[in-house]
Amino acid sequence: RDRERERDRERVARMALDGAVRSMAALQRAWPRRHLALLLAAITLGGSVLKDALPLAESYFSNRRNALNVYFVKFSWGWTVGLLLPFIFISNYFVQRDVLFVARRIASCAVGTVVWFLSTRIFHIVENFTGECFESQNMTFLNEFENKQACRKQGHLWVGFDISGHSFLLSYCVLIIMEETAVMNELHKVEQKPGKATTVIIKTLFIALNTLTLLWIWMFFCTAIYFHDLPQKIIGTIFGISAWYLTYQFWYKKPFSPGLPPEIGNKNE
Numbered sequence: 001r002d003r004e005r006e007r008d009r010e011r012v013a014r015m016a017l018d019g020a021v022r023s024m025a026a027l028q029r030a031w032p033r034r035h036l037a038l039l040l041a042a043i044t045l046g047g048s049v050l051k052d053a054l055p056l057a058e059s060y061f062s063n064r065r066n067a068l069n070v071y072f073v074k075f076s077w078g079w080t081v082g083l084l085l086p087f088i089f090i091s092n093y094f095v096q097r098d099v100l101f102v103a104r105r106i107a108s109c110a111v112g113t114v115v116w117f118l119s120t121r122i123f124h125i126v127e128n129f130t131g132e133c134f135e136s137q138n139m140t141f142l143n144e145f146e147n148k149q150a151c152r153k154q155g156h157l158w159v160g161f162d163i164s165g166h167s168f169l170l171s172y173c174v175l176i177i178m179e180e181t182a183v184m185n186e187l188h189k190v191e192q193k194p195g196k197a198t199t200v201i202i203k204t205l206f207i208a209l210n211t212l213t214l215l216w217i218w219m220f221f222c223t224a225i226y227f228h229d230l231p232q233k234i235i236g237t238i239f240g241i242s243a244w245y246l247t248y249q250f251w252y253k254k255p256f257s258p259g260l261p262p263e264i265g266n267k268n269e
Helices: 002-030 033-053 067-071 073-096 099-130 148-153 165-192 196-226 230-253
Strands: 132-134 157-159
Touching: 002 165, 002 196, 033 165, 033 196, 033 230, 067 073, 067 196, 073 099, 073 165, 073 196, 099 148, 099 165, 099 230, 148 157, 165 196, 165 230
Parallel strands: none
Antiparallel strands: 132 157
C-alpha cells in the first residue's frame, strides 16, 4: 500500500511537471521570438511615455532596494547563465549525442558574457564622459572630480548620461533564454527519447528558465515605468535587441560560430 501511494505521488508530480512544461512550450509557440523583441521595444516606449506623461505613485517596485532588484536583477546575468549552462549542456547532448556540438553551443554563453562585459563598459565610459560632479546637498558643481568613481567615493553626486543597464541586460537575457529553450518546442519527441531522469532534469530547468523569463519581463516593465529617462532606456533596449539579433539571427547561422540550438529529431538515430 505504501508503494502504491508513493507511485501515485510520483505520477501526480510527473503529470504536474509535464503540464507546466507543455503550457510554457505552447506559450513560446504562440509568441514567436521575433515578436518578443517587438514586445520588449513596446514596453520600453510605452512605459517611458507613461512615466513622463502620468508619473505613477511610489510602490514597492519603485524602490531600488526591493528584494527582486537586489537579489535577482543586480545579478541577472549570473542567474541567466547559471541556469542556461546546464540546460544547454544536457538538452543539446540529449538531442544530438555529440560532444563537439555541445561544446560549440556552450560557447554561446561565453559570447554572451563578452557582450555583457563590453556593453556595460561602454555604458560606464559614456556616463563618465558626459557627466559632472555635484555636491549632493545643494547641487553645487564640483570641478575637482573628473570621473564618477572619484566623485561618489567622496559622497557626492555624479550626473551623466546613464544608459539603462537593466533595459539592456534584461531584454538580452529574455531573448537568449527564448532562443535556447526553443529546443522544447517539439516536446513529444523529448518524451520519446530514452533517459527518464534526464528528461526530468531538462523539464525542471526549462520551467526554471521560463519562470526567470517572466521575472525579467516584469522587472523590465518596472524599469520602463519607474527609472531612467526615455533616451537612456531606448538606447539600453536597442543594445539588448541588437546583441541578440547580431548573434542568434545572423552570426550563429554561419558555420564558424557557436551555432543555433538543435531541432529535436533532426539527427538521424
